Amino acid sequence: MKPPRSRSGSSKDTGPKRIPGKALKSASNPGENDATLDSATARTARNKTVSLRTARGRTTAQQRWLNRQLNDPYVAAARKQGWRSRAAFKLIEIDDRFKLIGEGTRIIDLGAAPGGWTQVAVKRGAKHVVGLDLLPVDPVAGAEIIEGDFTDPEMPDRLKDMLGGPADLVMSDMAPNTTGHAATDHMRIMGLAEGALDFAFQVLAEGGSFIAKVFQGGSEKDMLALMKTAFSSVKHVKPPASRKESSELYVIATGFRPERLLESSKGA
Template sequence: MTKTTKGPGSKTPAAPRGLEVRLRTARGRTTTQQGWLQRQLNDPYVRAAQAQGWRSRAAFKLMELDDRYSLIHRGSRIIDLGAAPGGWSQVAVKRGCGAIVGVDLLEIPSVTGVRFIHGDFMDPDMPDRLRAELGGPADLVMSDMAPNTTGHTMTDHVRIVALAELALDFALQTLAPGGSFIAKVLQGGSEKQLLDPMKRAFASVRHAKPPASRKDSSEMYVVAKGFRHTPGSVVRT
């Protein structure tokens, strides 16, 4: 398959200068809510996403990861786990994928070229269902999923790694040989039970923090490439 050229908006948005927006009133918001809204209003990625028609600023994270690791290829088949609100699926279509299916517990407004399924990716029949929708095994399984945070660092770390493990198990059932997998994790090191099976199943496994990921956020991504069939994986053709 041929790698596509960089899609629109792949460059890092310029930071605003002297244009900081400040909230005029709290309007019953908590301090945390006020801080989040203030940050959104002054985030260049949020502004760029709105201007360019992306569903969320997270679209830039996938573009930056793709620019670095060459994950999306023309004609490739892709599964987007936890796809809401649809930003990553938008990027995949813009960059020339052949087919993409997204699944989420939330309803997602339609995106041209994307088949969204309202459901739980952990349902036993979902791997076969999504493969059927794609017309074969996936070339890329991507997950930007994250559980609701508790504010307790260790608890949040364990929960997001557990979610990434579930996404990995799904990928092992649906990827074509040579395929790739992306999942969100948190800084502080991914757990051994996640990395060990990934290293056995893929030719390369790396951690990455794209520039669009906020500096004050502990989120990172694990990027695995070169899926190979192992005794512990399930590969259906």
């Protein structure tokens, strides 16, 4: 695998020099959520691997996860460049291609913990960034962080107030706790993506964009049809930083057209 690169020649994307405070664990299971690796985990992973081997004398799922993390160039690069998660590279790769973040962009980051995407948004010059997660997130300079559930009915207005107006970009890297049962996990992640889309409809400015994590097979038929109505362009991408063996994809919808959404809801 090629080592990850930040945006060519830009000093903006080198990430902070150090990770302030202690990074936080995500709610998902080890092995399913690459954001669970923080620098502290990485520092102790080698020791844990050894002790697991010693304790059990056989390979465990946790040991495989630790080995994978230790051998992952994105994990090493994230640690070196000061990104809180290897997931930061997914947003960097998406934004290199779609150019959604720029000077003055107002962004809502749903499922922000431990803060990698929020860091990238700030580094790329976004004007206002609000990160939301069920879990606490250490402060990110230049962003506002709030702990809560995006399904809370007050959340869309609350986040719009924090941004000082509608958002130009809603991004969701939200992931549920995984069960290991593929169909259930697929349903849960698609539920989050659909919820994020509904949230985006409530907070996006005309012409705004939406990024969400979905599962292989792309977006569900109904969700895709709705996005095609409400946005001028809808694409699915698998950024190189997304693990090959993972069935995750990202849907990128640009050019929000609220009037089309209104028309279609009248016709329904």
